[in-house]
Amino acid sequence: MERYAPTIKDLAPRDIVSRCMVQEVAEGRGAGPNKDYVLLDCTHLGAEVLETKLPDITEFARTYLGVDPVYEPVPVMPTAHYAMGGIPTNVKGEVLSDNDTIVPGLYAAGECACVSVHGSNRLGTNSLLDINVFGKRSGNNAVEYAKTAEFVPLPENPAAFVTGLVDQVRTASGTERIGALRKELQDEMDRNAQVFRTDESLAKVTETIHELRQRYQNISIQDKGHRYNTDLLEAIELGFLLDLAEVVVYSARNRKESRGGHQRDDYPKRDDETYMKHTMAYLTGDPHSADAADHISLGWKPVVITNYQPMERKY
Amino acid sequence: MATAVAEGSSAAQAPAPIQAFTVTLIIRRFDPEKDAEPYWQDFDVELYATDRVLDALHKIKWEQDGSLSFRRSCAHGVCGSDAMRINGRNRLACKTLIKDLDISKPIYVEAIKGLPLEKDLIVDMEPFFESYREIQPFLIASDKPEKERIQSAAQRERFDDTTKCILCAACTSSCPVFWTDGQYFGPAAIVNAHRFIFDSRDEGAQVRLDILNDKEGVWRCRTTFNCTEACPRGIQVTKAIAEVKNAIMRGSADIPVSDLAPTPQRA
Numbered sequence A: 001m002e003r004y005a006p007t008i009k010d011l012a013p014r015d016i017v018s019r020c021m022v023q024e025v026a027e028g029r030g031a032g033p034n035k036d037y038v039l040l041d042c043t044h045l046g047a048e049v050l051e052t053k054l055p056d057i058t059e060f061a062r063t064y065l066g067v068d069p070v071y072e073p074v075p076v077m078p079t080a081h082y083a084m085g086g087i088p089t090n091v092k093g094e095v096l097s098d099n100d101t102i103v104p105g106l107y108a109a110g111e112c113a114c115v116s117v118h119g120s121n122r123l124g125t126n127s128l129l130d131i132n133v134f135g136k137r138s139g140n141n142a143v144e145y146a147k148t149a150e151f152v153p154l155p156e157n158p159a160a161f162v163t164g165l166v167d168q169v170r171t172a173s174g175t176e177r178i179g180a181l182r183k184e185l186q187d188e189m190d191r192n193a194q195v196f197r198t199d200e201s202l203a204k205v206t207e208t209i210h211e212l213r214q215r216y217q218n219i220s221i222q223d224k225g226h227r228y229n230t231d232l233l234e235a236i237e238l239g240f241l242l243d244l245a246e247v248v249v250y251s252a253r254n255r256k257e258s259r260g261g262h263q264r265d266d267y268p269k270r271d272d273e274t275y276m277k278h279t280m281a282y283l284t285g286d287p288h289s290a291d292a293a294d295h296i297s298l299g300w301k302p303v304v305i306t307n308y309q310p311m312e313r314k315y
Numbered sequence B: 001m002a003t004a005v006a007e008g009s010s011a012a013q014a015p016a017p018i019q020a021f022t023v024t025l026i027i028r029r030f031d032p033e034k035d036a037e038p039y040w041q042d043f044d045v046e047l048y049a050t051d052r053v054l055d056a057l058h059k060i061k062w063e064q065d066g067s068l069s070f071r072r073s074c075a076h077g078v079c080g081s082d083a084m085r086i087n088g089r090n091r092l093a094c095k096t097l098i099k100d101l102d103i104s105k106p107i108y109v110e111a112i113k114g115l116p117l118e119k120d121l122i123v124d125m126e127p128f129f130e131s132y133r134e135i136q137p138f139l140i141a142s143d144k145p146e147k148e149r150i151q152s153a154a155q156r157e158r159f160d161d162t163t164k165c166i167l168c169a170a171c172t173s174s175c176p177v178f179w180t181d182g183q184y185f186g187p188a189a190i191v192n193a194h195r196f197i198f199d200s201r202d203e204g205a206q207v208r209l210d211i212l213n214d215k216e217g218v219w220r221c222r223t224t225f226n227c228t229e230a231c232p233r234g235i236q237v238t239k240a241i242a243e244v245k246n247a248i249m250r251g252s253a254d255i256p257v258s259d260l261a262p263t264p265q266r267a
Helices: A014-026 A043-053 A055-065 A126-148 A160-171 A178-193 A199-216 A230-254 B002-011 B053-064 B126-134 B153-157 B176-180 B187-197 B205-212 B226-230 B237-250
Strands: A038-040 A074-076 A094-096 A102-107 A277-283 A296-302 B020-029 B039-048 B083-086 B089-092 B107-110 B117-119
Touching: A014 A038, A043 A055, A055 A074, A102 A126, A160 A230, A178 A199, A178 A230, A178 B053, A199 A230, A230 A277, A230 A296, B020 B053, B039 B053, B053 B107, B089 B226, B126 B187, B187 B205, B187 B237, B205 B237, B226 B237
Parallel strands: B020 B107
Antiparallel strands: A038 A074, A094 A102, A277 A296, B020 B039, B083 B089, B083 B107
């Protein structure tokens, strides 16, 4: 790590550590028979620290890798861990439909939400902030809202959209399997939109998503029942995953700079002049149309700077 | 960049492929919409020694039979969703590796016992959570300090073991008393009561001891130790239950630590 973050070394933020790991492997210095991972050495911490301060991760290494971190280095590689974007909210947990319009009575908190406290990076304990601060605020504010809110008139059959979606997927009679489509989406997203991205890789995975969306029209599930239908659940979730993957890739392609967890090899520098702002993505057309540009429109939201002035990240 | 990774690895001398095995799983199926009774069904799956039983279930669901139903979430022993009976023992599917099972014989997989069967490997957890809620599994404290409530390392150690519970129900659904008496609180509820009874910051110990000093409370425990054996987190469940019994007898949670056997260090 000395070469990547000379001062804080192994304590560098996760986006940097992730990129180092992938880069070491890409340059042929990976470990193992396939040279496809790096080794994390924590033997210097000793048994007591590992057992008492890191008991879970120590046990994972033992259970799943057969490696005892007390005595040997652990094979590691980065993986998807957390979604940094999400449903835009304000600091009260109220959902926003654009930069500042509140959707009355709708709250979001946790990994589905994006309050934009940390911008484009996942730092240690981000999710504790989501739970303890914004979870509590959303809950308290929802209670306050509910005390005075009036019921709003509902359309004729308000559940029609959802029941229609569920029935359509449940009774679909195509030939594509959910498991196969999802695996391909995961593999291609890993390959082209993970810790390093280029316009070329993002264009490639855009094509993949488009093709998978078409194949998704031809799915079928085997469980046609109405109880605990996890086959149905996975099928519906895959539809949403495709939507989200498309938004992630489309937004990433539009941001021609590198910032936090978003690293563009073709634009390796951070560009505060142009991009010191949040990406907002709106659905503006038929989500199943071929070209993402036909149904996603992008906007920007200014960044609120408070105590900490932006500066170059030097570690 | 990931593409470059793949090319880089194939350019090196090809290592011997990892050996895969055909493993037979015999799974107890039940769909209340279709089946009058549960039945056993065989599946053959190609697996690696390092795969988990959960991987086998996924392969079946994703490649062979999408209707196979089971709960899972984190897939590494933290969320507590996939407790099931594997070869007659309660375990987490995500923490049971194929290499640790005898694959010369079929692997039997069925839902945990003692809770109403919903579908395949899914049971109704509601009675389990009802008992859990009854013991008031939250901090009861009247003061509102400005800052955090300070606790010494020794005070924390007093209930450290029972903080590890993930509410998977492996213990409660392995308990022969619970199988015959569904009203019994069960080990998991007592473990979670223990976690607060012996917490120096909590003021609700007596309330919980009273709740558990009941014919369906701790006295139903016959120290069979099934719970301790079943716990995927290695919690000394039977010991925790005994400590709660002891506290009820003394009428107080303040057991001198010197009176207790030292907690064995987990490997």
